[in-house]
Amino acid sequence: MNPRLGRLARLLDVARDSFTDLVAPMACPICDTESSGSPICVDCRAELSETGTVCPRCAMPVGPWTRLDGGCDKCRGRPLGFDAAIALGPYFGPIRDLCLRLKHKQDEWLARWLAELLADARRDALLAEIGADCQPLVVPVPLHWVRRLQRGYNQAEALADALARRLGLRMALPLRRIKRTAILAGVGRSERKQRLKGAFCSRRRLDGRTVFLVDDILTTGATCGAAARALKKAGAKRVVVVVIGRAEGRG
Ligand SMILES: [Zn+2]
Ligand SMILES: [Zn+2]
Structure with missing residues (x-):
């Protein structure tokens, strides 16, 4: 525009x-x-x-005395594709209801308020990633164009746009989803990873950039992981996943 x-x-x-x-x-x-x-x-x-105690690497809730060096027990040693994750909260109750509503175009207006709440509630964690010389780019996880056409909008893009405005950062749309995947709900982690291999590519170089990669939900991490790998391939230095809901994925 x-x-x-x-x-x-x-x-x-x-x-x-x-x-x-x-x-x-x-x-x-x-x-x-x-x-x-x-x-x-x-x-x-x-x-x-x-805020309860969460793992800074995968955003899963953990007990207050959990050892968190290199991640929590669930993610330590497991390559995720991204470096850190920040969520508004666990994917149940009102967060789950709101995320489900966000999938419908008529509830697009909710994205702004949820993104603002996320920016305000997790400001410290987000600011820790924003330095004087590092202004992260805010990048939504794209939908395949067919899915986008069916849904009428991409809720991740609406969230990213509002988050960028709230934090005074720039949103960019470097990613393209080049592979259409069947619905992934109910599919295990390794199967998801396999299906999403090569699903994303970046249309521009992102050398040395930190990226806030925005989606509505983080489940097994396979989608965000594949998108993050495409960003890293384009030169991004650090990728921090930012989502509304953190769901527990099946192994
Ligand atoms: Zn973890
Ligand atoms: Zn209320």
């Missing part, structure tokens, strides 16, 4: 949102109470922002 048009579109977005906030209190998509400012109400925001 022409940068001027892009700026105008963003201004119109802000104006529309401010207008909506003024005239219409919103119902929280989790508990249905009226909320203003963000549709996710203060109580639900607080609940979703709670």
Whole structure:
């Protein structure tokens, strides 16, 4: 998009949102109470922002005294393709419900609020990856074009766009999904990895860059791992997966 048009579109977005906030209190998509400012109400925001101890490498919840050098017991020594992972929270309860809603185009509006909540709730972990000389690129995991056409939008891109704005970073779309894979739900880790081999490629060089690789859910890590490998092949130095929900994948 022409940068001027892009700026105008963003201004119109802000104006529309401010207008909506003024005239219409919103119902929280989790508990249905009226909320203003963000549709996710203060109580639900607080609940979703709670942090337990998680593995910094794979974002799985772990006990408070777990040894975390080189990852947790589940990921240590296992090549993941990415260097670190940050999640809003475990994939159950409201996070699961919201992620399922995000798969439908009519609930695209939720992406902005979830991404903002993620940016605010996990700000310390995200800021630790942003240095003076390192401005990570925010990159969504792409859908194959056929899937994108069916769904009408890519929820990972909507999340990445809102996350980039909230953190003052740039979103880029270097990845292309070149291999269409059957639905992966219920498929084990090694089978997923095999099916996703060579599924992504990068259209541009990313030499020395840190990348925030954004998706809605991290399950076995096979999809994000394959996308991260394509980013590394294009020269990316560090890939940090950023997701809303962290699900436990089947072995
Ligand atoms: Zn609520
Ligand atoms: Zn781990």
